[in-house]
Structure formats: structure tokens, C-alpha cells
Amino acid sequence: MKSNHLFKEIKSDLPASIVVFFVALPLCLGIALASGAPLFSGIIAGIIGGIVVGAASGSRLGVSGPAAGLAVIVLGAINVTFGGDYKTFLLAVVLSGAIQMALGFLKAGFIGYFFPSSVIKGMLTGIGLLIILKQIPHALGWDKDIEGDDEFFQANGENTFSAIGKAWEFVTPGAVLIAAISLAILIFWDKVLSKKHRFFQILQGPIVVVGLGILMNYLFQNGTLNFSLKPDQVVKLPVPGSVADFFGQFTFPDFTQFTNPAVYQVAFVIAIVGSLETLLSVEATDKLDPLKRITPTNRELKAQGLGNIISGLIGGLPITQVIVRSSANITFGAKTKMSAVMHGFFLLISAISIAGVLNMIPLASLAAILLMVGYKLAKPSLFKQMYKLGWEQFVPFTATVVAILATDLLKGITVGILFGIFYTLRHSFRNSHHMKDVVTTQDGQEQHHIVLAEEVSFFNKASVMNALDKIPNNSKVVIDCSNSKSIAYDVVELIQEYKTNALNKNIQVQTINFIEPGFAASPH
Structure with missing residues (x-):
């Protein structure tokens, strides 16, 4: 691809990339914080997501990086599964990338369509609530072991709410002040200012909160404000003295753990949920794209896989395409993928040149940003919306949320899918056939007419059996298969047996286009 072609939309892509950079920087740090990982790992993932995935992806406007949706999985994997061994976790990230690339080559880009939307929304809502619960201690200024387990009931006898209650015993007024003001700014920015003028859309609320946090921390340090923050209550990024020093700070996976089964389990979960x-x-x-371009999903899986392999190899968090950054990219006029790539370079430059400034950011500022992220994932209006859609959507959604909060992410999704399957089977049970009105023949005999559905599966057997059992003695029944393209063998066998048993009840059975095993289709 020629360079002049790459930069043909630079007038649109450059401003959009700057906005995305300002959105991504605090989120990269915040998601690393929520994941219980080194903060530098979030920056690495943002850089790789922008430069590598942005270049390899077929998406024109999508932006990739560390995602809130994986934070809970990462938190549990690092702290619980691997006992704090981050290098072993990085091996799982590399393997997850390999799995994603394999899925791309196997053309498995359609897998997302097989997950019920109610379960997906429940998953994101559960993640949002967990992010909120896990960040409350940071907002209060209690930063000792607040990450805990990703499960509600924790191994140390605590649970999520008791851990929050304990945090009130260690409140830091300076952190609470920063978090409260930051939340107020974020809410006001989102609800009022961003709708007033385009300037407030370009200068995003999170970057203002980060700037304010740095300023307040500086005022705390020089005594202008009578508050203080402890060293472990601010961002800790390694400060490179040169470009060589920067690249020397990367962390590498522990390849000796290749035989550890837990590594493969975590890799599989990251690959599936991330995909x-x-x-x-x-x-x-693609729906937000003004030009309605379609992203090739299999290529996207390959690009994400490549990004995760590289991110894991140098110490970064898992990467996905993320809607927050992607929507900001579209809103501010990006035309090509160069916007995503350039935002990655801006993250790289900032990590090399201003790491010392970033280390002035209070964790309470990032906690406030994540509280807003969590709220947007778990808006109360979503519960109301799902309720209005009926029990078939609301029950799997709610079950997923509750199960995620009470157990963990993977178990929660499994519970939601089981509820979804139940309603699918229930729906299938009810739609296996329909009964036409009963008519009376000239000789006074009742005639019942059963029309089978287009697809009659094993799960419909009970429903069809119930319908046939209700046919009264001394009557006639027509079993019409004209609309059926496929009838499961179990149902075929049921109809055959019914035809024989009906003789004992003096029931005449007529079948239309019924295909018996081993015979061609013919009316009987």
C-alpha cells in the first residue's frame, strides 16, 4: 500500500487519533488497575492494539486495546489461578492469541452470533457491576489488597461487600476528595458539557479528570491543600531514561509453564471471551460507520490474535476491539484505519517521554473513570429495557448478572446460556405444530388436523406426543407434513407407533407427505 494512499485522509484521521489517544490513555491505566496487573501493561496493550492490530485489521474505524470486559478474567487469573505470577499469565495471553489466529484461519468469525444477546448484555452488565464494586475501595483510598478475588465469596472469608465495608476503616480524605470531584466532573461533562459544544467532545472528561488529579496531587505535595496521598495511592510507571531503557522494561512470559494445564484453561477463556x-x-x-463498510470478521480474529501474541510476549494485557474508543474515533471524523494506528504511536511516545508526569496521577482519579465505565455498562435503564422485552430475555439476562456476581465470569455466562437454552427449548416445544379447527365429517366423525412445523427436532417429540394423546377415541386425525423440510427420526418413529396403537382406540390416521425411514415421500 502506497504511503500517499495511507495518508490520503490525514486531515480527518489526525484529529480523530488525538481524541482517541486522550480517551485511551486513562482507560489503559484504569483497566490495568482493575485487572490487578502492572499499570505499564495497560499502556503496552494500548500501543500494540493501535499499531499492530490497527494495521493488520480489516476494520476501517475500529480501535483495539485493553478492554474492561476482560478485566475480571485477568484479575482472577493473576491473583487466584497463578497466585500472583504475572509471567505465567503472559504465557496464557500468548496462547490465547494463537487460539484466536487459529479461529480466524478456521473461519470461525460467525461464533459471536450463537450467543444469546440477553446473555451477552448480562455479561457486560455483570462486568460493569464488578468494576464498580472493585473500584470503590480505590476511591476511598484503601489500596492494600483491595483487588482480592474476582469472586463474590473470597478465599480469605471476605466477600465483595464486606471488603468494601472494611475499606471505610482506612479512608484517605485526599483520595475521597479527588474521587468525588472527578466523578462530579465526569457526570457533568457527559450529561451537560459534551452536548453544548464540540470542544467539550474533543477534550474528553477522562483526560480532564486525569489533569485535575495531577494538579491536586501537586497541591497536596507542596502543602497548598492540607491533604496527602501515600506513595501506593498514585500511578507507578517505570520512568525510562532513554528509548533503550523503555524497551528494556518489558516483561516476558515464563515459557517453562507450557505444561501447566491452568495456562491453557485461562488462554481458552481469554480467547473466547475476547473474540x-x-x-x-x-x-x-460497522453500524456506526457512515459508509456502512463491513469488517471481515475472520481477518479481525487473526489481527486480534497477532496483537495478543505480541502483547503477551512483551508484558501487555489481552487486547480486544473496544466500542468506547471505536465510537469516539467515528464521532470525531476518522476515515481510515490510520487514526487507530496513529493513536498507538501517540501512546508509545507518551510512555517514553512523559512517564514521570503520568506517575503523578492518583489511583482515585482512575477509579472515578472506571466507576463511570462500570455505570455505562450496567445502566439501570438496561434492566428496565430487558424487562420490557419479556421473560424470555429478562430471565437469562438477570441470571447471568447474578451468577457473575455470586461466582465468576465463566460460570455466570454458563448459567445464562443454560437459561437461554431452556427458553429456546420451551419456544421450540410450543412451535412444533399447530392444530386446525376440528371438523365433523358427513358420518358424524370428528376430524382433527395436525400440521407439523418446517423443522421438527427431537426436542419437539414431547409436544407432538401430547397433541396426539389428546385425540379422542372413535375419531380421525390427519398428520400433515407438507410444510416439513426435516423431521427428526424420534418423531418419525413416534408417528409410526401411533399409527399402530391408534387402531386400539378406533382412531383413523391419515398422513400427508410423511417420509418413513427407507421409503420415498408419498401421501398415505
């Missing part, structure tokens, strides 16, 4: 979140984001981004 699912990416595919959902791709679908949403």
Missing part, C-alpha cells in the same frame, strides 16, 4: 467482545464491537462499529 466474542471483539465481534460484538465489530458489529456495533
Whole structure:
């Protein structure tokens, strides 16, 4: 691809990339914080997501990086599964990338369509609530072991709410002040200022909160404000003395753990959930694209896989395409993928040149940003919306949320899918056939007419059996298969047996286009 072609939309892509950079920088740090990972790992993931995935992806407007949707999985994997061994976790990230690339080559980009939307929304809502619960201690200024387990009931006898209650015993007034003012700014920015003028859309609320946090921390340090923050209550990024020093700070996976089964389990979970979140984001981004371009999903899986392999190899968090950054990219006029790539370079430059400034950011500022992220994932209006859609949507959604909060992400999704399957089977049970009105023949005999559905599966057997059992003695029944393209063998066998048993009840059975095993279709 020629360079002049790459930069043909630079007038649109450059401003959009700057906005995305300002959105991504605090989120990269915040998601690393929520994941219980080194903060530098979030920056690495943002850089790789922008430069590598942005270049390899077929998405014109999608932006990739560390995602809130994986934070809970990462938190549990690092702290619980691997006992704090981050290098072993990085091996799982590399393997997850390999799995994603394999899925791309196997053309598995359609897998996202097999997850019920109610379960997906429940997953994102559960993640949002968990992010909120896990960040409350940071907002209060209690930063000792607040990450805990990703499960509600924790191994140390605490649970999520008791851990929050304990945080009130260690409140830091300076942190609470920063978090409260930051939340107020974010809410006001989102609800009022961003709708007033385009300037407030370009200068995003999170970057203002980060700037304010740095300023307040500086005022705390020089005594202008009578508050203070402890060293472990601010961002800790390594400060490179040169470009060589910067690249020397990368962390590498522990390849000796290749035989550890837990590594493969975590890798599989990251690959599946990350791929699912990416595919959902791709679908949403394509709908927002003014030109309605379609992203090739299999290529996207390959690009995400490549990004995760590289991110894991140098110490970064898992990567997905994320709708927050993608929607900001579209809103501010990006035309090509160069916007995503350039935002990655801006993250790289900032990590090399202003790491010392970034280390002035209070964790309470990032906690406020994540509280807003969590709220947007778990808006109360979503519960109301899902309720209005009926029990078939609301029950799997709610079950997923509750199960995620009470157990963990993977178990929660499994519970939601089981509820979804139940309603699918229930729906299938009810739609296996329909009964026409009963008519009376000239000789006074009742005639019942059963029309089978287009697809009659094993799960419809009970429903068809119930309908046939209700046919009264001394009557006639017509079993019409004219509309059926496929009838499961179990149902075929049931109809055959019914035809024989009906003789004992003096029931005449007529079948239309019924295909018996081993015979061609013919009316009987």
C-alpha cells in the first residue's frame, strides 16, 4: 500500500487519533488497575492494539486495546489461578492469541452470533457491576489488597461487600476528595458539557479528570491543600531514561509453564471471551460507520490474535476491539484505519517521554473513570429495557448478572446460556405444530388436523406426543407434513407407533407427505 494512499485522509484521521489517544490513555491505566496487573501493561496493550492490530485489521474505524470486559478474567487469573505470577499469565495471553489466529484461519468469525444477546448484555452488565464494586475501595483510598478475588465469596472469608465495608476503616480524605470531584466532573461533562459544544467532545472528561488529579496531587505535595496521598495511592510507571531503557522494561512470559494445564484453561477463556467482545464491537462499529463498510470478521480474529501474541510476549494485557474508543474515533471524523494506528504511536511516545508526569496521577482519579465505565455498562435503564422485552430475555439476562456476581465470569455466562437454552427449548416445544379447527365429517366423525412445523427436532417429540394423546377415541386425525423440510427420526418413529396403537382406540390416521425411514415421500 502506497504511503500517499495511507495518508490520503490525514486531515480527518489526525484529529480523530488525538481524541482517541486522550480517551485511551486513562482507560489503559484504569483497566490495568482493575485487572490487578502492572499499570505499564495497560499502556503496552494500548500501543500494540493501535499499531499492530490497527494495521493488520480489516476494520476501517475500529480501535483495539485493553478492554474492561476482560478485566475480571485477568484479575482472577493473576491473583487466584497463578497466585500472583504475572509471567505465567503472559504465557496464557500468548496462547490465547494463537487460539484466536487459529479461529480466524478456521473461519470461525460467525461464533459471536450463537450467543444469546440477553446473555451477552448480562455479561457486560455483570462486568460493569464488578468494576464498580472493585473500584470503590480505590476511591476511598484503601489500596492494600483491595483487588482480592474476582469472586463474590473470597478465599480469605471476605466477600465483595464486606471488603468494601472494611475499606471505610482506612479512608484517605485526599483520595475521597479527588474521587468525588472527578466523578462530579465526569457526570457533568457527559450529561451537560459534551452536548453544548464540540470542544467539550474533543477534550474528553477522562483526560480532564486525569489533569485535575495531577494538579491536586501537586497541591497536596507542596502543602497548598492540607491533604496527602501515600506513595501506593498514585500511578507507578517505570520512568525510562532513554528509548533503550523503555524497551528494556518489558516483561516476558515464563515459557517453562507450557505444561501447566491452568495456562491453557485461562488462554481458552481469554480467547473466547475476547473474540466474542471483539465481534460484538465489530458489529456495533460497522453500524456506526457512515459508509456502512463491513469488517471481515475472520481477518479481525487473526489481527486480534497477532496483537495478543505480541502483547503477551512483551508484558501487555489481552487486547480486544473496544466500542468506547471505536465510537469516539467515528464521532470525531476518522476515515481510515490510520487514526487507530496513529493513536498507538501517540501512546508509545507518551510512555517514553512523559512517564514521570503520568506517575503523578492518583489511583482515585482512575477509579472515578472506571466507576463511570462500570455505570455505562450496567445502566439501570438496561434492566428496565430487558424487562420490557419479556421473560424470555429478562430471565437469562438477570441470571447471568447474578451468577457473575455470586461466582465468576465463566460460570455466570454458563448459567445464562443454560437459561437461554431452556427458553429456546420451551419456544421450540410450543412451535412444533399447530392444530386446525376440528371438523365433523358427513358420518358424524370428528376430524382433527395436525400440521407439523418446517423443522421438527427431537426436542419437539414431547409436544407432538401430547397433541396426539389428546385425540379422542372413535375419531380421525390427519398428520400433515407438507410444510416439513426435516423431521427428526424420534418423531418419525413416534408417528409410526401411533399409527399402530391408534387402531386400539378406533382412531383413523391419515398422513400427508410423511417420509418413513427407507421409503420415498408419498401421501398415505
